[in-house]
Amino acid sequence: MPRKSKPPPPPPPPKPASLVSRSSGLHPAIQQTLGKRGLCWPWDQPGTHFALFEPYLAPSQSPPPSSSSSSTLPGKISWLFNWELWQPDSLPQTLEWVPCIRTSSHIKDIDPFLLDIITKSTAQSRVVPSALLGFNEPEIPSQANLDVETASVLWKDVVVPAKSKFGLRLGSPGMSSDMGRSKPWLDSFLAMTQSSEDPKGGIDFLVLHWYGFRFVDLRQFLEDMHQTYGLPVWLNEFACSKMGEGETTVDEVCGFLREALPWLDACPWIEKYAYFGHKDVGEWVGRASNFLEMADDSDSDWRLTRVAKIYCEY
Numbered sequence: 001m002p003r004k005s006k007p008p009p010p011p012p013p014p015k016p017a018s019l020v021s022r023s024s025g026l027h028p029a030i031q032q033t034l035g036k037r038g039l040c041w042p043w044d045q046p047g048t049h050f051a052l053f054e055p056y057l058a059p060s061q062s063p064p065p066s067s068s069s070s071s072t073l074p075g076k077i078s079w080l081f082n083w084e085l086w087q088p089d090s091l092p093q094t095l096e097w098v099p100c101i102r103t104s105s106h107i108k109d110i111d112p113f114l115l116d117i118i119t120k121s122t123a124q125s126r127v128v129p130s131a132l133l134g135f136n137e138p139e140i141p142s143q144a145n146l147d148v149e150t151a152s153v154l155w156k157d158v159v160v161p162a163k164s165k166f167g168l169r170l171g172s173p174g175m176s177s178d179m180g181r182s183k184p185w186l187d188s189f190l191a192m193t194q195s196s197e198d199p200k201g202g203i204d205f206l207v208l209h210w211y212g213f214r215f216v217d218l219r220q221f222l223e224d225m226h227q228t229y230g231l232p233v234w235l236n237e238f239a240c241s242k243m244g245e246g247e248t249t250v251d252e253v254c255g256f257l258r259e260a261l262p263w264l265d266a267c268p269w270i271e272k273y274a275y276f277g278h279k280d281v282g283e284w285v286g287r288a289s290n291f292l293e294m295a296d297d298s299d300s301d302w303r304l305t306r307v308a309k310i311y312c313e314y
Contacts, residue, residue, distance in 0.1 A: 035078030036265060037311075038098075038274040040237060043082055045279050047090025049292065052304050053077055056312035057095055077312060079272060081236060083136055085113040093126050100133035100174075103144045107154050110162045118166060132163060133207055133236070134173035139185035144173070148185060152192035160193075160202035171207040171234055177221055186229075200231065205271055209237035211285065213248070215259040226269050235264070235273040241285045248286045253307050261314050275311050 035058045058075040079096040082088050085106055087097050099117070101110060114132070121128045137143035138151050151173065163170040173189065175182040193201030206229055210218050218238060226233055240248055240256035257275070264273050277291035279302075291308035295301040304312070 035076060036272050037076045038079040038272055039077060040274045040276050040278060041080050041082040041088050042278055043084060047088060050090050050092055057092055059094060081133060085109050087117060096127040098129055098131050098133060100136060102136045104146055104154060107158050110158060114166050131169040131171055133171040136174045137176050138173050139181040140176055148188040148192060152189055155193050163202055169204040170202050171205050172203045174207040174209055174236055177210040205232045205234050207234050207236050211239050211241045211243055213240060213242055215256055218260060232269045232271045234271055237276045239276040239285050239289045244284045248288045250288045250306055253288045254310050257310050258314060277307060
């Protein structure tokens with residue numbers, strides 16, 4: 001996740017008093033894994049904003065707003081994550097939310113929160129999470145900031161058992177595109193967690209983040225990582241960004257998406273992806289990537305930007 005001067009998320013909501021970690025053998029009854037395209041949903045984004053994306057959710061009961069490129073296509077947005085183990089408010093019933101172990105402080109919450117979410121989702125005929133995401137950028141001091149030794153112990157003792165207990169696929173720790181830090185960290189982590197019985201250390205797919213200006217560089221990064229580790233990829237954060245070295249324009253972001261989206265959709269080993277666009281992505285990413293803009297000066301009437309519509313429709 002980009003470095004931003006934003007307040008930290010609030011503590012997760014309290015667990016139900018009756019909730020205990022006795023979920024052995026529990027498996028989701030209802031799952032949705034169709035579709036690659038998803039949303040990054042920050043903890044402080046209001047649930048009311050889901051209404052703006054409703055026409056683009058998959059499966060959609062009605063076509064998206066009139067568009068020359070997609071007016072006859074079903075909704076393409078099928079999943080969402082918020083870097084947390086708790087669901088965002090007002091989550092649409094057909095949208096798959098994927099939990100994430102943001103930092104080591106959330107380790108104690110994995111079992112009780114997953115049990116609660118899976119139980120409630122099944123009872124309410126909601127989409128049940130099919131995967132669990134590892135620590136968020138553990139190699140970055142301003143993010144999960146975990147040394148490999150600590151992360152590997154938590155992974156083997158808590159995370160992999162939770163994967164098995166709840167019948168989930170497991171994503172690697174989310175690695176940044178700063179290869180000087182992320183690749184050595186991931187190599188050491190895999191060396192400490194893999195075994196002859198489990199050569200991938202319980203990991204079913206790589207979770208990757210990328211920020212840059214050219215699609216060709218994004219593609220090269222993804223191909224290199226896939227070739228190196230031999231795992232399918234979830235590109236959970238990406239954006240057309242000059243990373244604080246100047247501003248991108250809306251036209252540049254739209255052009256980037258028109259190149260990237262068809263390739264991501266067609267690439268067989270890219271399983272999921274989510275563009276880093278929401279209410280305010282900040283200066284480091286560049287606000288040309290914002291998905292929302294105010295329709296007036298009231299701060300209560302929001303609409304999708306041109307970038308958001310291309311992401312949802314193209």
